[in-house]
Amino acid sequence: MEITAQNVNVKIDGQQVLHDESVCAKPGRTLALVGPSGSGKTTLLNVLSLLRRVDGGTVLVGGQDATAWDDRRRRRFWQEHAAFVFQDYGLIDEESVAYNVALSKLPLFAQRAGRIAGVRDALERVGLDGRSAHKVSTLSGGEKQRVGLARAMFRSADVIFADEPTASLDRNNRSLVTNFLLEEAARGVAVIVATHDEVLMAACDQRLNLEGTDQGLAPP
Numbered sequence: 388m389e390i391t392a393q394n395v396n397v398k399i400d401g402q403q404v405l406h407d408e409s410v411c412a413k414p415g416r417t418l419a420l421v422g423p424s425g426s427g428k429t430t431l432l433n434v435l436s437l438l439r440r441v442d443g444g445t446v447l448v449g450g451q452d453a454t455a456w457d458d459r460r461r462r463r464f465w466q467e468h469a470a471f472v473f474q475d476y477g478l479i480d481e482e483s484v485a486y487n488v489a490l491s492k493l494p495l496f497a498q499r500a501g502r503i504a505g506v507r508d509a510l511e512r513v514g515l516d517g518r519s520a521h522k523v524s525t526l527s528g529g530e531k532q533r534v535g536l537a538r539a540m541f542r543s544a545d546v547i548f549a550d551e552p553t554a555s556l557d558r559n560n561r562s563l564v565t566n567f568l569l570e571e572a573a574r575g576v577a578v579i580v581a582t583h584d585e586v587l588m589a590a591c592d593q594r595l596n597l598e599g600t601d602q603g604l605a606p607p
């Protein structure tokens with residue numbers, strides 16, 4: 388699913404945070420949003436994932452103008468197409484690993500066996516098999532982020548939005564996260580990642596630098 392921002396503007400408290408940004412994320416490709424802290428990476432990621440509305444410009448989702456979608460339509464996009472990976476993991480600490488992986492899908496009885504196998508497969512892929520009943524609060528930071536990856540994997544999303552997903556991790560866990568995002572793109576997912584991480588940004592197909600807000604992808 389293709390996500391496109393066209394001349395997007397965002398103002399926060401009277402300050403222009405995004406100025407005429409244009410970018411296109413394509414299925415099977417990885418897009419890195421880079422720039423110093425405060426340059427608007429998270430804001431643009433939130434715009435592309437429809438978490439934040441724009442003050443000007445257009446966001447196209449699968450070719451449709453999503454700028455005016457109401458809450459219900461945006462929720463449907465998140466449920467059916469999107470997965471999120473956050474720097475602070477975005478997990479419910481007091482719940483089990485398995486609950487945190489599966490929480491985002493509706494508990495339909497007919498799907499139960501399939502869901503259990505799906506959770507197991509996802510946890511195996513991130514090296515956390517056998518941990519499904521453990522409380523998330525007992526895990527290390529790297530393990531928590533791997534639960535975040537398993538959750539994204541379990542959702543079989545068309546688009547993955549990741550905000551500084553390697554920022555609080557050691558080298559091994561950073562490369563695990565990087566490899567996961569590249570593998571998802573290889574399966575056809577559109578991956579959009581806001582990052583400072585040199586290794587992760589170098590591994591991405593496309594880069595949008597937000598330093599100096601108007602250097603976008605326009606020709607010189």
Ligand SMILES: Nc1ncnc2c1ncn2[C@@H]1O[C@H](COP(=O)(O)OP(=O)(O)O)[C@@H](O)[C@H]1O
Pocket residue numbers: 399400404422423424425426427428429430431581
């Ligand atoms: N909720 C908010 N309230 C006030 N200012 C904000 C808010 N979100 C972002 N900003 C401001 O917008 C700018 C860009 O922030 P952000 O998108 O978080 O940048 P980055 O992710 O690159 O560090 C910063 O100047 C930040 O202070």
Ligand SMILES: [Mg+2]
Pocket residue numbers: 428429430550581
């Ligand atoms: Mg940020």
